[in-house]
Amino acid sequence: MNNAIEVKDLRKEFKSYSSRSGLRGAFRDLFTRNYKVVPAVNDISFSVRQGEMVGYIGENGAGKSTTIKMLTGILTPTTGSIVVNGMNPHKEREKFVRTIGVVFGQRSQLWWDIAVQESFRLLKKVYKVSDAHYNEHMDHVIKTLDIEPLLDKPVRKLSLGQRMRCELAAALIHNPPLLFLDEPTIGLDVLVKLKIREFLKEINEKYNTTILLTTHDLTDIEALCERVIMLDEGKIIYNGALRDLKDKWGDGKELQFQFLEKVDLDALKNLTIGMPVKWELDEKEHIYSALLEDIDELISQVIAKVVEAFKIKDIKINETSTEEIIRNIYEKGTV
Amino acid sequence: MFYASMFFQYVSQYVKTRFQYRANLFVEFFSDLLSQAVNFIFILIVFGHTSLLHGWNRDEIIFIYGFFLVPFALFSAFFNIWDFNDRYIIKGELDRILTRPIHSLFQIVLERMELESLLGALTGLVVMFYSGSRLGIELKWFDPILFIVFVVGGALVYGGVFVMLACVSFWADARTDIMPMMYNISNYGRYPVDIYNKVIRFVLTWLLPFAFVGVYPAAYFLGKKEWFSYAFLTPIMGVLFFVVSIFVWNQGVKKYRGAGN
Numbered sequence: 230m231n232n233a234i235e236v237k238d239l240r241k242e243f244k245s246y247s248s249r250s251g252l253r254g255a256f257r258d259l260f261t262r263n264y265k266v267v268p269a270v271n272d273i274s275f276s277v278r279q280g281e282m283v284g285y286i287g288e289n290g291a292g293k294s295t296t297i298k299m300l301t302g303i304l305t306p307t308t309g310s311i312v313v314n315g316m317n318p319h320k321e322r323e324k325f326v327r328t329i330g331v332v333f334g335q336r337s338q339l340w341w342d343i344a345v346q347e348s349f350r351l352l353k354k355v356y357k358v359s360d361a362h363y364n365e366h367m368d369h370v371i372k373t374l375d376i377e378p379l380l381d382k383p384v385r386k387l388s389l390g391q392r393m394r395c396e397l398a399a400a401l402i403h404n405p406p407l408l409f410l411d412e413p414t415i416g417l418d419v420l421v422k423l424k425i426r427e428f429l430k431e432i433n434e435k436y437n438t439t440i441l442l443t444t445h446d447l448t449d450i451e452a453l454c455e456r457v458i459m460l461d462e463g464k465i466i467y468n469g470a471l472r473d474l475k476d477k478w479g480d481g482k483e484l485q486f487q488f489l490e491k492v493d494l495d496a497l498k499n500l501t502i503g504m505p506v507k508w509e510l511d512e513k514e515h516i517y518s519a520l521l522e523d524i525d526e527l528i529s530q531v532i533a534k535v536v537e538a539f540k541i542k543d544i545k546i547n548e549t550s551t552e553e554i555i556r557n558i559y560e561k562g563t564v
Numbered sequence: 565m566f567y568a569s570m571f572f573q574y575v576s577q578y579v580k581t582r583f584q585y586r587a588n589l590f591v592e593f594f595s596d597l598l599s600q601a602v603n604f605i606f607i608l609i610v611f612g613h614t615s616l617l618h619g620w621n622r623d624e625i626i627f628i629y630g631f632f633l634v635p636f637a638l639f640s641a642f643f644n645i646w647d648f649n650d651r652y653i654i655k656g657e658l659d660r661i662l663t664r665p666i667h668s669l670f671q672i673v674l675e676r677m678e679l680e681s682l683l684g685a686l687t688g689l690v691v692m693f694y695s696g697s698r699l700g701i702e703l704k705w706f707d708p709i710l711f712i713v714f715v716v717g718g719a720l721v722y723g724g725v726f727v728m729l730a731c732v733s734f735w736a737d738a739r740t741d742i743m744p745m746m747y748n749i750s751n752y753g754r755y756p757v758d759i760y761n762k763v764i765r766f767v768l769t770w771l772l773p774f775a776f777v778g779v780y781p782a783a784y785f786l787g788k789k790e791w792f793s794y795a796f797l798t799p800i801m802g803v804l805f806f807v808v809s810i811f812v813w814n815q816g817v818k819k820y821r822g823a824g825n
Contacts, residue, residue, distance in 0.1 A: 243821065298822050303662045305818045319818070323665045331663045338660055342581050354573050355664055357566070 231315065233407050233439040234277040234300065239309035241270040241295050269295040271463035272309065279406070280437040282429070284450035284471070287460030288559060293443045296460070297411050300441070301331055314407055327356060330400035334412035337392065338399050339384045345395050346380040349402060356403035363402070370398050373428050390421035397425065401432070407439045408432075414449055426452050447551045461559065474554060484519040484531060485545040492517065492539055500534050570666060574674040596680055600687040607691060620756045623695040624786050630691030631785070632754045632778035635718030637684030643723045644676040646743045649733040658820060669727065669813050701785060714781035714795070717802030721776045722750070724805030727813055734816030746772075753778040769794070776801045 246262045248254065270292040277283050287293045298304040299311060302318030302325055311318055314328045332338070339348040353363050371377055374394045379387060387395065393413065400408065410429075414422045430453065432438050444450060450457060451471065459467035467474060494510050497517060501508075504527065507520040521527055532544065582589050611626050620628075652658040652672065661668045661675075729742055753774030757765045768775040776798045783791035 295822070298659065301663055303659050304820065304822055322662065323667065326663050327665045329663075333659065336656065336660060338663075340577075342584075343577060347577060347580065351573060351577055354570065355666060 231279060232276045232312075233279045233281070233314060234275075234441065235310075235312040236276065236300070237274045237310045238272050239270055239274070239296070239299065239311060240268060240272050240307045241292075241299060241304065242266050242268050242307045268307075268463050270299070270306075273460075273463070273465045275458055275465060275468055277439060277441060279439055280433070281456065282433055282440045282442065282454045284454035284457040285441055285443045285460065286445075286447070286450065286457055286555070287443075291460040292463040293460055294411060297409055297441070297443060301329060301409055302326060327403060328405055328407060330403070330405040330408045332396050332400045332408075332410045332413050334393070334410075334415040337384065338396055339392070341385050342383055344381050344383055345376070345387075348384065348395075349380075349399060352399055352402045358403050362404070366404050367398070367402065370401055370432075373431060374398055374424065390417050393417060393421065394425065397428070404436065405438070406436070408441070410440065410442045410444075412444050413442070414444060414446055422446075422449070429453060447555060451551055459555075459558070466558065471551070475549075475551065481520055481549050482523045482528060483547040483549065484521070484528065485543075485547060486517045486519075486535060486539075486541060487515060487543040488517070489540040489542050491515075496538075497535070500538055501531055504531065506531060567666070567670060570670075571674065574677070575679070578677060578679060592680060596683050600683055604687055604691060618756060618759045623698045625756065626695040627692055627699065627701075627786060628756065628778050628782040629754050630688045630695060631782040632718075633688030633691065634685045635715045635722065635777050637682050637688065638715060638719040639722040639726075640681035640684065641679055642673050642677050642719075643726055644678050644681075645672060645726060645730045646747075648672070648730040653733045653820075656822060659822060662817070662820075668817055669810065696785075699786070701787070707785065710784070714784070714798045717799035718777035718781060720802030720806040721773050721798075724802070724807075724809040725750075725772060725774075727806075727809035731809070731812045731816040734819045750774045750777070755779070773801050773805065 244264055244266055246258075246264050248258050249263070273296070285293055285296070295304065299306050300313055300318060302322045305319045314325065316325045316328070318325050339345065340351070343351075349367070371380070374397060376391070376394050376398060379391050379395060384392060384395070397413065408429075414425060417425070426449065429440060433440060440453070442449065442454065455470060457467065457469070457471050457474065458465055494508055494517070497508050497519075501519070505522060506527075509518045509520065510516075511518070519531055521531065528546070535541070607626060607629055611622055611629070616622075617625060652661070658668070661671050664671060666674075726743075726746070729746055732742065749772060751774075752760070752764070752768055753776070755778070757768055757775045757779050760768070765775075776794075780791055780794040781798045784795035
């Protein structure tokens, strides 16, 4: 099957001028300026298969949005080639955008003043969707996203969660084979998030829709994406299955203890002297946690020693969370 | 065809939105009418003091002004792009525009139209009939057609110039204050150009051809033969400037840097 997205050596440079400090600097800036060419996206290559759900993650300013904007034809790349749905996005923009759906979490696609259904109707005309297609497809979307009661309200009167669901429905009016979601769950409560995730999974299964998702909420990615592409300073630092990332990096475990009485951290440290264990104390919650390698023997030894010495209220064994893994990776800068 | 049907979709949407706020609609309509009436009286008073200007008499000057109001109304109804930089570039609304399968400039025209500005054309027509009847202008059968052609041409000249100005935002980062200045300059087209010196006349004819929005086409109806060739250039200048501006726009969109989020 053809790839939905094919990106090769993609690069986007922004020219920005750095202003000098102070009034004297401002005067000098009038005549000569220091231009700096900053690559926001630095020679990246990747491809996405039709029907895949891929998470595109990175810190703020890593180049995620810039990439998405190039993939959707909003920005023109400096160099490199992009083929999305068999087309060059910015060259054949008007034809191309009929084959994609876009949701920007922080920017509304709907008309502010008019009722949601009017927005839908207008978009239906914009995308030349036939009545039959629209009814069949959108009835389902509207039901699944549970936005029926919102349809006659103007967009400005909706809450963020309500609006986001409508945005998602609006992006799907022409049933595009490829969907770009730029932080679709930002600022939403858990229930809405769950609903949106369920919905995305469903359309992915039903229509084999390809989804490229950027988010800071890694639980979104864990719930939806098989594969992640991780970006740092404009470069891809990881491209592969989320599970592999966990296997490789998430090798440590964390034991959390809560005690009935106050315990000295040094006493705990003394207890496990000679073992590869790192102790930490969360002062506020009075949780003592031991970080150690994932060796069954070692874990039971540590637990045995602690239980023997102190009275325990609660124990937990945690795997390293994805969030921590990602944080570790960013701190080191490579995978 | 598609574009025409989209145009009517947007217009009906616009009307619907306006009708939602009934009170607002009436107040606005009333205040628009009132301001047009004030405009009309203002014109009569101001031009009442000028008797003869470089061979143009009072009624002729009023007629030019009346003519000018018509293409200007058309322009203000559809090319409401004076805040393009703020709204579309800085706030990044252009992102949304660019993800839709309609030409970006056309979408902005549709989104930003203000049909109530068309009322200004009414004032213009009243002014023209008033001064026209005093001058005893007789209309031939093809004059109404020429009138429409000249009005559209004039509106396109205006549109072209202001679209090109809006395009500056694609290249320059900072906000520019050219727009208000340009609105000022555009007013000069309302007066007979031969009262200005040569340089200004050249500028108003070929560089910022605002004279084609007022004097030149109006001179045709006033029967001023020496200006006829200019008058008939109006639609050509309009189309030319507008086509060039679309070209510049398309180039500019490629340079669009997007707003960070």
